[in-house]
Amino acid sequence: MLGALLYLRLTSLKNIALSRLRRLKQPKYFLGAVAGIAYIYFIFSRQLSGGSTALAGLPAGLPGGLAPTFDFNATLSVFGALVLLGIVLFTWALPKEKPGLPFSEAEVAFLFPAPISRRRLIHFRLLGAQLRILFSAVIFTLLSRGWSFLGGDALTHVLGWWLILTTVNLHLTGAALTINRHIDNGANPAVRRWLILAGVALLLLVSTLSIANAAPPFPEGNIGPADFFSWLARCLDTGLLHGLLIPGKLVIAPFLAANYAEFFRTIGPAALILIGHYFWVARQETSFEEASIAYAEKRAARLARLRxxxxxxxxxxxxxxxxxxxxxxxxxxxxxxxxxxxxxxxxxxxxxxxxxxxxxxxxxxxxxxxxxxxxxxxxxxxxxxxxxxxxxxxxxxxxxxxxxxxxxxxxxxxxxxxxxxxxxxxxxxxxxxxxxxxxxxxxxxxxxxxxxxxxxxxxxxxxxxxxxxxxxxxxxxxxxxxxxxxxxxxxxxxxxxxxxxxxxxxxxxxxxxxxxxxxxxxxxxxxxxxxxxxxxxxxxxxxxxxxxxxxxxxxxxxxxxxxxxxxxxxxxxxxxxxxxxxxxxxxxxxx
Amino acid sequence: MIEVSGLTKRYGTFTAVRDLSFTVQPGEVLGLVGPNGAGKTSTLRSLAGIIPANAGRIHIGGVDLAADPVGAKHQLAFFPDEPRLFDYLTVRQHLNFVARIYGVADHATLAQPLLEELEIADKADQLPGELSRGMKQKLAIACGLLHGPRVMFFDEPLTGLDPLGIRRMKDSILSRARAGAAIVLSSHLLHLLEEVCSHVLILKKGEKIAHGTLAEISAQFAQGETGVSLEEIFIRATGGSEN
Structure with a gap:
């Protein structure tokens, strides 16, 4: 199974690379490649050498406009956790019908009729996503290397990104399978959606009320953007939202770790969340084929329009x-x-x-x-x-x-x-x-x-x-x-x-x-x-x-x-x- | 109505149409035939002002297409083989848009009978994505006919139509010709020529092989034999190959 997947991915990668190299014979692609490589070299060479981080006159590599007392990691942790919470809520609230797993049309054609169990198909999908996640983790790390104020190094950042992206991917898969199971068990998709949307609305209302009651006072004097965002983060991290943001903060913590000691201290809870997600997904025995075929068809049509x-x-x-x-x-x-x-x-x-x-x-x-x-x-x-x-x-x-x-x-x-x-x-x-x-x-x-x-x-x-x-x-x-x-x-x-x-x-x-x-x-x-x-x-x-x-x-x-x-x-x-x-x-x- | 003299169309060093001349009078239907790559679509697109000719003159209703393209285009309609529709305009909105482009003031009174004639009146508020291939073709035809063109160009008009659609398309072409329109169509389907076309122009490698009525063409290539099929005449005229 793993061998077949690796063969498929590596052969596809090789063929993509070859076809891209072949088209460089055309001047329009050759000139584009020269410009693209020059751009990437300019951006990443600066990032790797730390050029952009050395902002003149700022202590500890803080970006321009931020006060030295500004706790960037705490603020980023709240906003990052908020984004993750948003992804989770949307994942559950958005589907109007059975959500499919992201198989391609070719994968549907070859794998669905093949003698492979559902669980193996799910693992195939999870493993297939890993290549993209690893690539994304490396690219994101290269892009975020300029944020030296985060602390840590390339390894902690790659691992941090991988943890975040893998957990999100597992959650998306688990949610899709769970929604499929609910609908198969007779849940009305529209009623299910409206119930979740009502829950989200209630959540927003309670969170707003708790923020209104317990929010810290607005900073005095002539404040800058850093003070404003710091105050906003403290406001959001109040009452009910504080509790809801905790899992997201735990997942993000290894990425934000300032050093290896902090990384190892934070990796445990994050790994537990990831492993919990894995078992949630792996234990599900749900029919997802029909929705996945519809998804593959939609995706193929979208790709055709993109092309x-x-x-x-x-x-x-x-x-x-x-x-x-x-x-x-x-x-x-x-x-x-x-x-x-x-x-x-x-x-x-x-x-x-x-x-x-x-x-x-x-x-x-x-x-x-x-x-x-x-x-x-x-x-x-x-x-x-x-x-x-x-x-x-x-x-x-x-x-x-x-x-x-x-x-x-x-x-x-x-x-x-x-x-x-x-x-x-x-x-x-x-x-x-x-x-x-x-x-x-x-x-x-x-x-x-x-x-x-x-x-x-x-x-x-x-x-x-x-x-x-x-x-x-x-x-x-x-x-x-x-x-x-x-x-x-x-x-x-x-x-x-x-x-x-x-x-x-x-x-x-x-x-x-x-x-x-x-x-x-x-x-x-x-x-x-x-x-x-x-x-x-x-x-x-x-x-x-x-x-x-x-x-x-x-x-x-x-x-x-x-x-x-x-x-x-x-x-x-x-x-x-x-x-x-x-x-x-x-x-x-x-x- | 359509006068073409010395039409030449080149793509780089390749000549798609070479020194082509012919005329089509009101009420005539000219069928452009030839093997693949003979230059039929290039000829039609040049006649409709879609692509510029490299040499020669084209007059549409007496108006020089090169000198006054706007005046010439007011009199013509072009129907491509694949209906090209705007994804986000409904059937009725397509007609409204075309009416504004051609300045058809009473388009609402003209559009309704046209939609009914083409049997898409009940689809007036639907988008192209919701229509079948045949319905899309009908909408493209309705758009082309709305401004009452005196000259029409059809590129493979029967592509993708079911038998009933084919019958209706043939009837539609004949009725427009009887009403005085000059029509040029390209097709691989020889039975269409027999049933619809008053004249035939055979092209091969961009050059005119033969031009005349079906009877004249048959006489030219039958070599004295009787009962020779149109298919056989076509094969004799074109030499039986693309080259």
Whole structure:
């Protein structure tokens, strides 16, 4: 049994490696591999040499912004245990039907009819998962080596990760088998689920009440993020939740051990939990085949969609849903693409949801920044909005792909439409523009509201200036996203073979390198495109603020920036439209 | 209605279609036939403006496809062999979308009889994933017919259809031709040519081997014999192989 499993895994690994090596003959994979290897070398060589841990001026390797008194391990232990508790609750509450064990279609075809007992099949599955768990443990250790403040060394971290991941895997398997047994014994899946959800709701209610009663006081004075998270961890580790978090903390403890003595002291309870889980799983004699076959089929369909680049998170099975708005005929054709692509996104991207979020922001942010701790609340919101804005601007156009990149498989149909190329391109990019703009507008609203307490120290940050600057930024955001989205769409049209390779989410250093090349290419082009607009706006603001005041200068600068960006977007649309009209998909979409 | 002169399509050094010329008048159905790799799909895709031709002129209803692609495309519809549908649009939403693209103002009044004619009216609120292969094909056809095209291109129109679906598809093509549409279809199925096509164009390695009515083609390759089957004529015309 073990021999067969090892043969299957090792032969598959060998063949994957060989096929990846063979495809390096193609320049697109070779260049991607070079970029990927360079990236991995850069990241891991720094981690292994401890480069990133040596933060200047910090004692004991504490990361930037954290006070020396901050007990990082205790805080991490609470949040880690909370994550594990969340996984456990979701594992039990989520399944709407019998959950299957993660066998592949080939494993189902070969192993299920074979003379192998159910228990052996379960062990086959558990052993099969070990290879992935060990690999993950090594990768996670490499990634977390930079956290020298954790203590321990590579061995304790690998073993710590292995313990956590194996325990989680055993729990998932045991829960799946138990739910199968309950349903086989006549439990109604819907009733079972609602009972568990009601239990979780009750748990949340009791935990919230106990936290409200026994939570430690909020720290005095002007506190930083470390004090805030430490206080939050102490709040969560109160009352009922304190008890519920204990198993998770025990499982995480070996990973967080500062040295070998602590590691050996903590490994006992963690190992007992793991062994208990193993016996719970191994003793079960439950029918899981039917659910596993259904799981394998779903997984195969999902993998097929991943391979052809049409997979979207949370949308395994498409459902007809209400239109985002009424599409009137006749009307501008570009809006039809917006309407169509919005229908293909998550239902949350709807005007009413946006309005609700905006109202909530208008109520919540002023409430958070009120009273004696207004600066702390404002600092947290400003930090969060700044980080979120940076990530959205940087990664948003790569992640929001409801445009030509998703519609390339339909390129032959699009080309039969009686439309100019620029109309199709504009229509296609409207949906990601709308989604990303909506996200940043909400963010901007929170930022403008959170800046209110700062007006005490920064005299020019008047309500009028905040409003003017906010509106100006709101006007620039959609044009900025239009410019950014033109670049990945241009890449899809100019280098379709490369693009097809990167949208197939297959693994490999070479594919990772290709994605990196695309991201850096986009960054470079966007910086070059932004330079004239930023320079023009800055010059106008600098030159005019003495004469017309700061607010009016910002408006004038924004108009200059919008004009430059608008011309760039128009030129980009026209050029890309021409490219689309000449796009020979019979030639270009050959891999 | 469809005028093609000197159409040439190359992929790198490989020539898929070479110097092809023909016309299709209103009411005519032209069948494109030939062995695998003869250039049928490349020809159809070039005619529909999906892929650019390397040389030659294509006029659709008098409009030059290269000079005014938007004007030409307003008059045509292309039906691929596999229905390409948007996963997240229901049947009705597909028609709404196409109506906006083609500017079909009274689409609601046009769509309903079309859906009923194609027997998918009861599926109007379903997604493509919930439809059978034949239903998807019907939806693709409904989308193509909504704007009342005068020129239609069908690529292997009978692929994946059951016998009843095949009968209905043939009837649909003939009724559109009788209404004055110019139709070009590609197919490997010779009986489709006999039953539907008024003219036949035989391609081999991208070149025109023969073009004319079925009677003219039969006369050309029967070599004086009587009762020669269409299959035999096709084999004689193409030399019996792909090469």
């Amino acid at each position: 052809d680049g049409t997979y979207r998170l949370g949308q395994d099975k498409a459902k007809a849903r209400r239109e985002p708005f009424r599409l009137r005929v006749p009307g501008r054709v570009e809006v039809a693409f917006l309407w169509k692509n919005l229908l293909g996104t998550l239902p949350y991207f709807h005007a009413r949801v946006w309005l609700g979020c905006a109202l909530l922001t208008c109520v919540a942010v002023p409430w958070i920044v009120r009273g004696e701790h207004q600066k702390t609340g404002a600092n947290i919101i400003i930090t969060f909005t700044a980080l979120f804005s940076a990530y959205t601007l940087l990664l948003g156009p790569q992640l929001a792909r409801q445009d030509l990149r998703s519609d390339l498989p339909h390129a032959d149909i699009l080309k039969t439409y009686p439309l100019a190329g620029w109309q199709i391109i504009l229509g296609e990019i409207l949906t990601p523009i709308a989604i990303l703009t909506g996200l940043l507008w909400l963010n901007l609203l929170a930022l403008v509201l959170a800046l209110a307490p700062m007006a005490d120290k920064i005299t020019w940050l008047t309500p009028g200036f905040r409003l003017t600057a906010g509106l100006c930024l709101a006007g620039v955001i959609p044009v900025l996203f239009a410019l950014q989205l033109l670049i990945p769409n241009a890449a899809a049209l100019l280098f379709p073979a490369w693009f097809q390779a990167t949208r197939q989410r297959s693994g490999g250093i070479d594919v990772m390198g290709q994605r990196l090349i695309f991201v850096f290419g986009q960054l470079l082009v966007i910086l070059l495109s932004l330079f004239p607009a930023v320079l023009g706006a800055a010059l106008v603001i600098f030159a005019s603020q003495w004469l017309i005041g700061a607010s009016a200068a910002v408006v004038l600068g924004t108009l200059v920036a919008l004009t430059i960006l608008g011309v760039e977007v128009a030129c980009g649309l026209w050029w890309l439209g021409e490219r689309f009209e000449k796009f020979d998909l019979a030639t270009e979409l050959r891999p």
